[in-house]
Amino acid sequence: MSSWFKRKEKGIVTPTEHKKETPDGLWYKCPECKTVATMVEHKRLLHTCANCCYHDRINAADYFEFLFDNHQYEELDADMRSADPLNFVDTKAYPQRVAATETATGLRDAVRTAHGQLNGLGLVVAAMDFKFIGGSMGSVVGEKIARAIDYARRNRLPFLMISRSGGARMMEAGFSLMQMAKTSAKLALLSEAGLPYISLLTDPTTGGVTASFAMLGDFNIAEPGALIGFAGPRVIKETIGKDLPKGFQSAEFVLEHGFLDFIVDRKELKQQLFELLTMLQPAPAKKPVAEAVAARR
Numbered sequence: 140m141s142s143w144f145k146r147k148e149k150g151i152v153t154p155t156e157h158k159k160e161t162p163d164g165l166w167y168k169c170p171e172c173k174t175v176a177t178m179v180e181h182k183r184l185l186h187t188c189a190n191c192c193y194h195d196r197i198n199a200a201d202y203f204e205f206l207f208d209n210h211q212y213e214e215l216d217a218d219m220r221s222a223d224p225l226n227f228v229d230t231k232a233y234p235q236r237v238a239a240t241e242t243a244t245g246l247r248d249a250v251r252t253a254h255g256q257l258n259g260l261g262l263v264v265a266a267m268d269f270k271f272i273g274g275s276m277g278s279v280v281g282e283k284i285a286r287a288i289d290y291a292r293r294n295r296l297p298f299l300m301i302s303r304s305g306g307a308r309m310m311e312a313g314f315s316l317m318q319m320a321k322t323s324a325k326l327a328l329l330s331e332a333g334l335p336y337i338s339l340l341t342d343p344t345t346g347g348v349t350a351s352f353a354m355l356g357d358f359n360i361a362e363p364g365a366l367i368g369f370a371g372p373r374v375i376k377e378t379i380g381k382d383l384p385k386g387f388q389s390a391e392f393v394l395e396h397g398f399l400d401f402i403v404d405r406k407e408l409k410q411q412l413f414e415l416l417t418m419l420q421p422a423p424a425k426k427p428v429a430e431a432v433a434a435r436r
């Protein structure tokens with residue numbers, strides 16, 4: 140063996156500042172099929188895999204960016220923050236957990252709501268952030284969604300909910316559960332007003348969110364491969380004492396069993412929403428014949 144390949148001198152150490160590392164965030168490796176893409180390409184494909192169509196989890200702000208025309212939108216109730224009604228403490232006191240999550244994520248809570256235009260059509264969108272305590276639904280999430288629905292009613296706009304949630308927020312217990320009733324009641328008022336509601340379920344949508352607003356859309360649609368369910372697979376398996384079928388609780392499984400209207404690739408979401416909203420818009424009132432004739436003269 141040639142001595143060229145042997146390190147003769149001991150203790151050769153490269154100081155950290157001289158090490159050349161690949162900067163983080165340049166490459167994306169698909170967790171499903173391991174295909175590697177540049178981060179720029181991954182972003183261009185709206186965080187989906189070019190090879191297997193795996194849909195990476197994205198944030199509320201990312202949806203707003205590509206759904207609203209010219210990336211322009213007005214955020215509603217941006218500063219609403221959680222209280223601590225139960226003085227809840229687990230490994231941390233709840234206010235401390237919220238403060239730490241705020242610092243880590245730059246978010247105020249697990250949902251953001253906004254008003255903007257989608258291909259020229261006015262639309263109110265509420266989108267959840269999984270990074271904020273598992274996208275859990277507490278009082279702020281419920282209240283912001285309720286207010287966004289009220290805003291849609293006042294302004295005669297359709298409403299889109301993008302769910303991504305582990306369910307109710309443990310730290311607010313009963314207060315979280317009340318949000319299910321509140322949001323459902325607000326959606327009933329939206330429906331009474333003749334305004335469309337589209338619910339998009341993304342990975343994962345579970346618990347109290349599935350059991351309330353996420354399944355109440357005029358159209359319930361989902362992203363490919365999203366986990367959708369009420370209880371988690373482990374709990375169900377233990378309860379029924381049987382193995383679960385393959386693909387159980389995937390969007391595709393849920394669609395096959397009649398709980399979804401269709402699955403939509405994120406890259407086609409904007410166009411599909413546009414077509415749905417165009418279809419759901421009430422036809423403009425026709426002018427009475429006499430009035431139309433008079434107008435022609």
Ligand SMILES: [Zn+2]
Nearest residue numbers: 169172188191
């Ligand atoms: Zn892939």
